[in-house]
Amino acid sequence: MNEGNQTAVTEFILLGLWDLPELQGVFFGFFVVLYSITVLGNLIIMVIIKVDPCLHTPMYYFLINLAGLEICYISVTVPQMLANILAERKIISFTACIAQLYFFGSFGSTECFLLAIMAYDRYLAICYPLHYGMLMNARVCTNLIVCSWLGGFSSTLLSILLISRLCFCGPNKIKHYFCDIAPLLRLACSDTSFTETVIFLLASAILLMCCLLTVLSYVKIIATIVRIPSSLGREKAFSTCASHITVVLVYYGTMIFVYVRPTTASAFDFNKVASVLYTMVTPLINPFIYTLRNKDVKRSLRRNADRAVFLLETTVFFGANKTREN
Known part of the structure; x- marks a missing residue:
């Protein structure tokens, strides 16, 4: 194809989750309620931790950051989806699409780092209780939080730069409800093999590294809990980790399934539905998990x-x- 005769795409059409026009009103109401509960639930957690001096500990310091992150994370995709449900032309500009992809990837990477840090925090609290106050002081907590946010926003830069330099000349219909990597790469007119390889390696490194740190932390935690002589002590130690384990299993499970493999893999429609788990369900259930089990x-x-x-x-x-x- 002669690239000189190609017209660069300036906007994309988001096709959404399902092509069911008669159910758009139902979908809109459902996702408005879901989004509202998610934002309100996480805000309540942030306010409760902020106003209650009893919760001014490292674990809740990380939790207040996770709650704020979940609000940002879901706000990257759902408001745009809601606007598209009501709009006749479900369009998003090329610049807005790249920006959405960057912030979505950055918040997702930040959550991986933050969940790993929270697992490490529980490891120190349970395995080294006498030294916990010294090992996880306010300065260390702040440094870990800053590193997780900086790491999340810097780790996605290369992938976004590579995607933004690809040639998009049509078609411009994204089979998704937001600008995700896989459906966007499918629309590129230029060769995407190098970009796909880099994205795959980066996603694998971030997800597997954070997942490995989390797993190692919990292996040490479980080994320590088993050695606690009293059943009450074991139950108390495990209760401080149960909520985090639940969130980790849901988040990492879906993220690894969708992203840690080549983007040309089959079952794309199933991946699109599976992405609802980590873009909407995880931010929704976090407030309930951390409040109902804590x-x-x-x-x-x-x-x-x-x-x-x-x-x-x-x-x-x-x-x-x-x-x-x-």
Whole structure:
């Protein structure tokens, strides 16, 4: 094909999850509720940890960052999808598509690093309890958080630069609800083999490295828990890790399945549906997992809820008295 006669694509059409026009209203309502619950749930976790001095510990310092990250993560894709459901032309500009892909990849990589750090934190807390305060102090926590965010946003730069330099001359229909790597590469007119190889290697390095660190941390944790003499002590130690293990299994499982293999693999439609797990379901379930399985957070929620009810009742009482006096 003569590249001189090709017209560069300036916008893409996002086809969404399913081509079912009669159900667009149902999909819109469902995803609005899902997005609202996710944002509100994670915001509640952030506020509870911020206002409760009992939760000002390294574990909850990491958790407040994870909650904020989940809000950013889901906000990269879902608002655009909701706008496209209502729009007649479901378009996204080339620049916006590349930007969405960059932030989506960056937040995803940051979450991998953060989950690995959280596993390492639990390893220190359970395996070295007497030295935990010294090993995981405020300075170390801050440095680890900064490194996870910087690592996430820098590790995706090369992939995005390579994708942005590809030639896109048509068609311009992306078979997805956001600009993901695999469906975007399918539309490139130029050779994508080098780009696919680099993306595959980077994704493998990030996911497998973080996953390996997490697995090693929990192998050490389990070995330490087994040696605890009392059953109550073992239960208490395991309860501090159960929520994190659940999130890790869901997140890493779907991410590795979708990304740690060549992008030309089959079962693309199934991958598209599977991506809903880590783009929407994981950010949604995190608040519930960490609150329903965490006694400290549940205790703080009840205490702050009681305080809010008391303040509300006091405000109403004095407001009513003032009204009668007037």
